[in-house]
Amino acid sequence: MPGFELFGDLERKEVNDVLDNGVLMRYGFDGMRKGHWKAKELEAELAKTFNSEHVQLVSSGTAAVSVALASAGVGAGDEVIMPTFTFVASFEAIMMLGAIPVLVDVDDTLTLDPKAVEAAITPKTKAVMIVQMCGSMGDMDALRRICNTNELIFVEDSCQAIGGTYKGKPLGSIADVGCFSFDFVKTITCGEGGAVVTNNKDYYINADHYSDHGHDHIGSDRGAETHPFLGYNFRISELNAAVGLAQVRRLPEFIELQKRNYTIIRETLVDLPEVQFRTVPEGGEESYAFLNFFLPDLEFSRKVSKAFKENGIDVCWNYYDNNWHYIREWHHLKDAKSLYPLSADLKHELSELKTKDFSQSDHFIGRNISCLIKLSWTEEEVKLRAEKMKDCIIKSR
Numbered sequence: 001m002p003g004f005e006l007f008g009d010l011e012r013k014e015v016n017d018v019l020d021n022g023v024l025m026r027y028g029f030d031g032m033r034k035g036h037w038k039a040k041e042l043e044a045e046l047a048k049t050f051n052s053e054h055v056q057l058v059s060s061g062t063a064a065v066s067v068a069l070a071s072a073g074v075g076a077g078d079e080v081i082m083p084t085f086t087f088v089a090s091f092e093a094i095m096m097l098g099a100i101p102v103l104v105d106v107d108d109t110l111t112l113d114p115k116a117v118e119a120a121i122t123p124k125t126k127a128v129m130i131v132q133m134c135g136s137m138g139d140m141d142a143l144r145r146i147c148n149t150n151e152l153i154f155v156e157d158s159c160q161a162i163g164g165t166y167k168g169k170p171l172g173s174i175a176d177v178g179c180f181s182f183d184f185v186k187t188i189t190c191g192e193g194g195a196v197v198t199n200n201k202d203y204y205i206n207a208d209h210y211s212d213h214g215h216d217h218i219g220s221d222r223g224a225e226t227h228p229f230l231g232y233n234f235r236i237s238e239l240n241a242a243v244g245l246a247q248v249r250r251l252p253e254f255i256e257l258q259k260r261n262y263t264i265i266r267e268t269l270v271d272l273p274e275v276q277f278r279t280v281p282e283g284g285e286e287s288y289a290f291l292n293f294f295l296p297d298l299e300f301s302r303k304v305s306k307a308f309k310e311n312g313i314d315v316c317w318n319y320y321d322n323n324w325h326y327i328r329e330w331h332h333l334k335d336a337k338s339l340y341p342l343s344a345d346l347k348h349e350l351s352e353l354k355t356k357d358f359s360q361s362d363h364f365i366g367r368n369i370s371c372l373i374k375l376s377w378t379e380e381e382v383k384l385r386a387e388k389m390k391d392c393i394i395k396s397r
């Protein structure tokens with residue numbers, strides 16, 4: 001997945017444009033810029049890449065999720081359904097708005113189980129947020145139906161699935177509003193950065209204003225602009241956007257490399273009877289950022305993880321005991337360890353997490369091995385790695 005592996009002259013040239021004129025901010029200073037508008041250019045480029053009408057760049061993927069939810073009107077007391085397997089950013093972004101994360105089970109797609117989503121809907125539910133984890137996706141048609149039937153906002157966190165598609169559409173462009181991260185370990189990077197992507201003009205205008213203190217961005221005198229509603233600062237800088245501009249143009253090259261490396265490993269493991277690849281919904285194509293497979297049980301996958309480590313196979317994880325990606329170790333969340341007071345209804349929902357039954361999620365996450373696919377590996381290195389992985393699995397029998 002990581003765009004940080006391939007960084008060079010193209011990125012340097014874009015950054016130098018910004019350094020030459022010294023305008024590090026994305027808004028204003030028109031006269032000094034010498035025509036360089038890196039954030040605006042990157043937004044236009046991302047709109048093409050993700051086949052979406054509107055893109056709002058922000059300072060991170062976490063900010064993108066908060067801004068997306070705020071732009072769709074999600075706030076205090078609203079419940080947002082999200083998966084148990086994701087990155088901590090998902091609940092952080094929801095809670096920042098005073099909204100309530102409602103965690104539900106994942107299935108063999110490694111993201112939201114539509115049945116679990118349906119069962120979690122209450123009169124307070126406002127949105128469903130799918131997280132397209134590890135380069136793939138959930139059943140988008142089923143989730144769309146559920147959202148339409150129950151009049152819920154459908155949000156798509158595609159931070160880990162840049163370049164994946166579902167029925168020909170880019171992941172991130174399918175729900176009502178999509179979110180991307182361009183942090184340092186994502187498929188393309190800005191160093192730090194994120195984007196809100198939508199075909200809904202109202203959400204876009206809200207995101208544009210909200211992420212810049214409520215500025216309406218009308219006219220050419222920033223100080224004279226009005227503030228139709230309250231905002232915040234989630235702006236990206238021109239330096240970060242410049243890096244992203246070079247990176248996004250290389251995305252097809254990155255996906256090709258990922259696909260080659262992924263395919264070599266997959267084909268090496270495919271005949272092992274204990275390896276079952278994750279389910280990709282019909283019509284879906286992964287971004288090839290990760291290769292995910294299930295082993296027969298938790299004990300076996302722990303054994304294989306250990307064997308991988310001992311044999312120099314890095315960047316492969318079983319997330320069952322992971323501190324950042326799976327609910328089991330999110331004690332700070334379950335214990336509501338906040339620096340500042342939280343609302344009573346939020347605290348109540350979080351305390352429920354201590355006793356809720358997530359055995360279905362445990363069943364899938366416990367058996368899962370998730371392998372990052374690097375861009376910098378040579379074909380020979382990948383082949384060697386794949387054979388070693390196969391050996392480790394056989395020897396764990």
Ligand SMILES: *Cc1c(COP(=O)(O)O)cnc(C)c1O
Nearest residue numbers: 060061062087089159160181183
């Ligand atoms: C990386 C990531 C985020 C947060 O992105 P940042 O840019 O690091 O804030 C959110 N969701 C998922 C699924 C991610 O992987």
